[in-house]
Amino acid sequence: MYQVKDFMTAEPICLKDNNSLHKGRTTMRKYSIRHIPIIYADSGNFAGILTQKVVLSNAISIINTKGLEALEDAEKSISIESVMDTDVVTVEPETPLLDAARFFKKNRHGCIAVLDEYKVVGILTSGDFVKFAIHALDESM
Template sequence: ARSGKESILIWNGKAVSVKKLVINDLLPIAYAGLKNAGIQDKDINRYLEIIEKRTKGQTGAEWMTKNYRRLRKGMNQDDALISLTKSIHKNQHTSKPVHEWPPLEPKPRIHETAHLVSHIMSTQLFVVNEDDLAELATSIMLWKNVHHVPVENEKGQLTGLLTWTHMKRFKEKDAEDQDQTVAEIMTKKVLTVEPYTEIKDAIALMKKNEYGCLPVVQDQHLVGIITIKDLTGLNYG
C-alpha cells in the first residue's frame, strides 16, 4: 500500500518487485489465458497495453501523490485538494488512461467562481480548548506561526479566539502569570459567519471591524475559518 508497484513480493520462491512481476510474468500469463479463451488479439492488446504502460509509467495513486505535493508548494491544503479533484474529474472526461495524465502546476487562487464563504474557508484548523494552559497554546502559535486560533469548550462550541496580539501580550508577562488558562487571555467577543455567507459580506465585516479573520460556524460548531490571506486575489473590492 505504501510502495505501490515498487513493493517487493515473493513469486515462485523469489523476491521480485510488483513492476517486474507484472511485466515479466503476469502480463504474459494474462495474454496466453485470453488467447486461449478466444479473445481477439486487438482486444487483448488494447487492454493489456494500458496495464503495461501504467506499470512502466505512472499509476493513478502516483499521479495524485506527486501532483498533490507539487500543488502544496504554492497552495494551502484545501486549495490543493480542490484543484486535484477538479483535475481528476477533467481528466476522466478526456477518456485518457491515467499514465497519460499531465502534471499540474500550483496557481495563486483557484476560486474563480467562488462567492460563498464555504468556497474559500480553510477547514484544516488548529483549535485549542478554553481550559488549556495559555503557555502551551501561545507557544504552539509561535512555533507554528499561527496567527488566529479558535477556542472551543468541552461541547465543541466556539467560545473565543486567540490572536497573535494575545500571544505577544502573554509572552511579555512575568513568569507568575504562566499558569493562566486560554479562557483568561482570549477574546470572548468573536464575530462569526456561516458557510453560506456571501464572500463580499464577509469582507465588508472584516473591513468594518478591522478583523484579520472570521471563524465560520454552523449550528454553534466551528467548521472553518477565513483570513485576510484567503481573500488575497479575489475580486470583491
C-alpha cells in the same frame, strides 16, 4: 457568487478553553498562525478566539514583571479562557464572501470564525483573501 466556504481554512487547528496560554503561544509558533479558534472542553462548541496580539501582550507583560526565565511557567498558569476574545463575529459557511470582506474592511479584524451551528468548521482570515485575489486574477488572465 462566492461563499465563505470557498476560501476559508477548513478544519482549523483549535484549542480548548482550559488549555494554557503557553500551549496557545507554542501552537501559534509551531503552525505559523495568528488566530486560533477556541472550543469549550466539555461540549466542543465554539468559545472564542485566541489572537497573536493577546498572546504577545501577555508575554510582554510577564517578561516585564517577572523576567524572561519566568515566561513559560507563568503562561502555563494562565488558562486560554481567561484571555481569549469572546466578543467575536461568526459566520456560516454559506455567507457571501462579499459580506465577509465588507466586515473585514469596516472592523479591521484579523479573522472570522466559521460555524455550523455551534461547531467550528473553518476560519476566514486576511490571508484567505490573498488566496481569493490570486484566484480571481488567474481567472481573468
